Amino acid sequence: NMSKKIAVLPGDGIGPEIVREALKVLDCLRQEFDVAVETEEALVGGAAYDATGTPLPPETLELAKAADAVLLGAVGGPRWEPLDYSVRPERALLGLRSELGLFANLRPAVLYPQLADASTLKPEVVSGLDILIVRELTGGIYFGKPRGVRTLDDGERVGINTLIYNESEIRRIAQVAFDTAMKRGKRLCSVDKANVLECTELWREVVTEVGRDYPAVELSHMYVDNAAMQLVRAPKQFDVMVTTNLFGDILSDCAAMLTGSIGMLPSASLDEKGKGMYEPIHGSAPDIAGRGIANPLATILSLGMLFRYTFHDEDIAARIDKAVEAALDSGVRTADIWSEGTRKVSTAEMGDAVVAAL
Amino acid sequence: NMSKKIAVLPGDGIGPEIVREALKVLDCLRQEFDVAVETEEALVGGAAYDATGTPLPPETLELAKAADAVLLGAVGGPRWEPLDYSVRPERALLGLRSELGLFANLRPAVLYPQLADASTLKPEVVSGLDILIVRELTGGIYFGKPRGVRTLDDGERVGINTLIYNESEIRRIAQVAFDTAMKRGKRLCSVDKANVLECTELWREVVTEVGRDYPAVELSHMYVDNAAMQLVRAPKQFDVMVTTNLFGDILSDCAAMLTGSIGMLPSASLDEKGKGMYEPIHGSAPDIAGRGIANPLATILSLGMLFRYTFHDEDIAARIDKAVEAALDSGVRTADIWSEGTRKVSTAEMGDAVVAAL
Numbered sequence: 001n002m003s004k005k006i007a008v009l010p011g012d013g014i015g016p017e018i019v020r021e022a023l024k025v026l027d028c029l030r031q032e033f034d035v036a037v038e039t040e041e042a043l044v045g046g047a048a049y050d051a052t053g054t055p056l057p058p059e060t061l062e063l064a065k066a067a068d069a070v071l072l073g074a075v076g077g078p079r080w081e082p083l084d085y086s087v088r089p090e091r092a093l094l095g096l097r098s099e100l101g102l103f104a105n106l107r108p109a110v111l112y113p114q115l116a117d118a119s120t121l122k123p124e125v126v127s128g129l130d131i132l133i134v135r136e137l138t139g140g141i142y143f144g145k146p147r148g149v150r151t152l153d154d155g156e157r158v159g160i161n162t163l164i165y166n167e168s169e170i171r172r173i174a175q176v177a178f179d180t181a182m183k184r185g186k187r188l189c190s191v192d193k194a195n196v197l198e199c200t201e202l203w204r205e206v207v208t209e210v211g212r213d214y215p216a217v218e219l220s221h222m223y224v225d226n227a228a229m230q231l232v233r234a235p236k237q238f239d240v241m242v243t244t245n246l247f248g249d250i251l252s253d254c255a256a257m258l259t260g261s262i263g264m265l266p267s268a269s270l271d272e273k274g275k276g277m278y279e280p281i282h283g284s285a286p287d288i289a290g291r292g293i294a295n296p297l298a299t300i301l302s303l304g305m306l307f308r309y310t311f312h313d314e315d316i317a318a319r320i321d322k323a324v325e326a327a328l329d330s331g332v333r334t335a336d337i338w339s340e341g342t343r344k345v346s347t348a349e350m351g352d353a354v355v356a357a358l
Numbered sequence: 359n360m361s362k363k364i365a366v367l368p369g370d371g372i373g374p375e376i377v378r379e380a381l382k383v384l385d386c387l388r389q390e391f392d393v394a395v396e397t398e399e400a401l402v403g404g405a406a407y408d409a410t411g412t413p414l415p416p417e418t419l420e421l422a423k424a425a426d427a428v429l430l431g432a433v434g435g436p437r438w439e440p441l442d443y444s445v446r447p448e449r450a451l452l453g454l455r456s457e458l459g460l461f462a463n464l465r466p467a468v469l470y471p472q473l474a475d476a477s478t479l480k481p482e483v484v485s486g487l488d489i490l491i492v493r494e495l496t497g498g499i500y501f502g503k504p505r506g507v508r509t510l511d512d513g514e515r516v517g518i519n520t521l522i523y524n525e526s527e528i529r530r531i532a533q534v535a536f537d538t539a540m541k542r543g544k545r546l547c548s549v550d551k552a553n554v555l556e557c558t559e560l561w562r563e564v565v566t567e568v569g570r571d572y573p574a575v576e577l578s579h580m581y582v583d584n585a586a587m588q589l590v591r592a593p594k595q596f597d598v599m600v601t602t603n604l605f606g607d608i609l610s611d612c613a614a615m616l617t618g619s620i621g622m623l624p625s626a627s628l629d630e631k632g633k634g635m636y637e638p639i640h641g642s643a644p645d646i647a648g649r650g651i652a653n654p655l656a657t658i659l660s661l662g663m664l665f666r667y668t669f670h671d672e673d674i675a676a677r678i679d680k681a682v683e684a685a686l687d688s689g690v691r692t693a694d695i696w697s698e699g700t701r702k703v704s705t706a707e708m709g710d711a712v713v714a715a716l
């Protein structure tokens with residue numbers, strides 16, 4: 001049982017505060033449950049830019065590559081927005097995804113019954129909501145070339161990006177989606193714009209082909225505009241959704257917001273071998289950074305996903321999930337999920353509540 | 359006061375039924391208010407394919423070009439889905455947009471107080487909702503080249519589409535959006551993905567430049583993933599939104615669904631001179647076609663937009679809008695918007711109710 005290594009990248013804004021609580025949970029797991037995991041921290045995002053002039057320093061990338069998994073807080077903030085694109089904090093995210101080959105992004109949108117009121121949707125529409133969006137993360141229009149802004153002969157500028165997928169990129173993300181559906185409700189909805197974009201016509205074809213290997217999974221296809229509608233109209237119709245990088249970016253944020261508590265939602269980005277980067281889906285929230293009021297639960301749940309998907313330790317993963325539920329059941333809430341009748345606590349107190357529940 | 363001409367394209371599914379009611383309204387306007395408007399019908403979509411082998415016959419395109427405005431019902435349905443792309447009903451829509459130069463698509467998302475319950479969102483989140491989405495309609499990834507599916511030397515297929523905008527395309531849609539904002543709440547939110555896509559970095563730059571000519575309009579920028587979130591979280595923060603063809607497709611459907619009654623929402627697609635094509639945002643609803651239960655109000659309101667934006671007849675436009683409101687106030691409802699305590703009526707009865715209110 002050799003010790004495994006997690007690269008810890010706290011990042012910017014509330015990143016360091018929320019990661020600290022996840023590490024508290026990890027410490028407890030080490031002490032109480034003999035979990036053999038080392039951690040090593042490195043700079044990423046704006047913090048890395050400030051210290052080294054680049055948001056993804058070579059040492060950070062090397063550490064991330066060498067480690068068994070990566071736990072990331074959040075990157076970005078208004079301080080770095082005026083910077084040139086090439087060194088903006090989000091470049092670090094895109095760089096890590098691409099360099100580590102993290103093509104499969106799993107984004108759950110789960111409504112915790114304890115937080116049902118937080119949603120802007122009517123309770124009957126979202127109660128029990130449990131969607132998993134599988135987003136392709138290293139291809140599509142995010143990385144396609146040619147790209148850039150050019151000046152034509154007549155002096156006019158023209159901006160270009162390229163949406164491109166080859167069969168094998170589609171096949172491997174489809175396989176992840178079908179495998180995931182097999183472990184859940186066995187329903188998969190593939191989202192495309194095949195009536196307009198030939199690239200996603202190929203997407204639909206290849207997903208359908210892959211589906212022949214998964215006869216137990218009920219596969220459907222939906223256009224992206226309709227998917228955005230259906231998420232608002234009747235989100236509980238979905239089990240697993242699979243889609244392109246850009247559509248996944250849009251739909252997963254929409255789905256997350258249906259729950260009303262994005263401070264609760266973790267994510268996993270996996271490579272072909274199950275190595276992964278884990279992070280909360282929320283941002284760096286610079287407006288509340290340093291005040292000790294951020295919600296650490298999404299980061300703690302990201303650690304849970306890390307144990308589930310990379311360490312294949314379902315026992316510990318389930319323990320973390322249950323401890324988070326128990327903390328909620330005990331009535332403690334950070335400010336973002338607080339409501340009448342519950343007890344408002346700090347970031348650290350919320351971390352302590354999870355540790356106590358472990 | 360020469361007579362103007364509307365090309366009427368009923369299309370497929372419920373198209374003919376709902377267009378019939380709009381024509382009833384037009385007849386009444388002719389008789390009671392001396393409105394000098396001729397109409398001429400033509401085939402489009404699946405109906406045109408069945409009759410002629412193409413969804414957009416040359417006669418239809420010529421009529422649409424020659425007319426002062428186009429009123430369209432809806433196109434498409436499962437019968438034509440197995441067809442080759444080149445002759446599918448939606449090609450007719452894309453062809454009309456492109457051939458007529460209808461680059462500015464205006465899609466209101468308005469919650470009628472009479473139908474507040476229909477929304478899946480909590481009343482306090484959506485009551486009074488009144489957003490207008492300005493979608494670029496003849497450019498971007500919908501029309502960019504290169505496009506298609508190719509087979510590489512190693513036998514693998516690859517699918518490609520191109521997102522492309524030049525400055526003048528962005529400038530003209532931005533101008534429409536700012537002009538529209540000036541007539542409304544003077545707030546414009548431009549939606550892009552400038553942190554990843556260079557093409558939309560140019561979009562943001564040009565929209566900002568155009569904004570200098572509209573100092574009275576408060577301009578903001580938002581990433582598309584955040585916009586999808588904010589539409590669910592707090593949609594009333596928006597007045598006018600402007601965005602690319604693809605993002606507009608997704609966000610306008612999401613915004614429409616916030617109202618819970620897409621049977622109520624019209625749309626306008628305008629060229630540089632204000633000539634336009636007008637259609638309900640809902641589809642051809644093949645499941646209820648021919649049963650006389652479809653909601654004709656979105657089509658009737660589309661006729662209202664036609665008078666407003668192409669005939670510049672605000673008086674008649676406002677009359678139509680008010681007649682629709684009066685019909686709702688009288689308690690009649692088609693099945694899609696029916697609720698306890700209101701009276702369920704047919705498509706024709708709803709048309710009659712609007713005519714009566716005129």
Ligand SMILES: CC(C)[C@H](C(=O)O)[C@@H](O)C(=O)O
Binds near residue numbers: 093094249554
């Ligand atoms: C920050 C940005 C580059 C990123 C993305 O678009 O993928 C973010 O929105 C996300 O979804 O993780």
Ligand SMILES: CC(C)[C@H](C(=O)O)[C@@H](O)C(=O)O
Binds near residue numbers: 196448452607
């Ligand atoms: C039918 C389809 C081609 C069309 C589009 O994508 O523009 C539709 O979704 C719309 O929004 O009018």
